[in-house]
Amino acid sequence: MLVCHCHAVNDRTIRQCVNNGARSEHEVREACGAGSSCGSCRPAIDRLIELHHDSQSGINDSGAQG
Numbered sequence: 001m002l003v004c005h006c007h008a009v010n011d012r013t014i015r016q017c018v019n020n021g022a023r024s025e026h027e028v029r030e031a032c033g034a035g036s037s038c039g040s041c042r043p044a045i046d047r048l049i050e051l052h053h054d055s056q057s058g059i060n061d062s063g064a065q066g
């Protein structure tokens, strides 16, 4: 899914930036350029960062026992 149309950056690339340590929309912008032009994609970038952190914190739910 294309997130930043100005720079043709998709959600996978943004997730990769977050995996590599980008913690805010600003840091994603520095890492891959997404959000550095018109800025209309910044809320979507914020959302992807939030989702990423949510999925990280839910990791403990999947136990091997049972």
Ligand code: FES
Pocket (backbone or CB within 6 Å): 003, 004, 005, 006, 007, 034, 035, 036, 037, 038, 039, 040, 041, 042
């Ligand atoms: S759509 Fe991302 S900066 Fe314009």
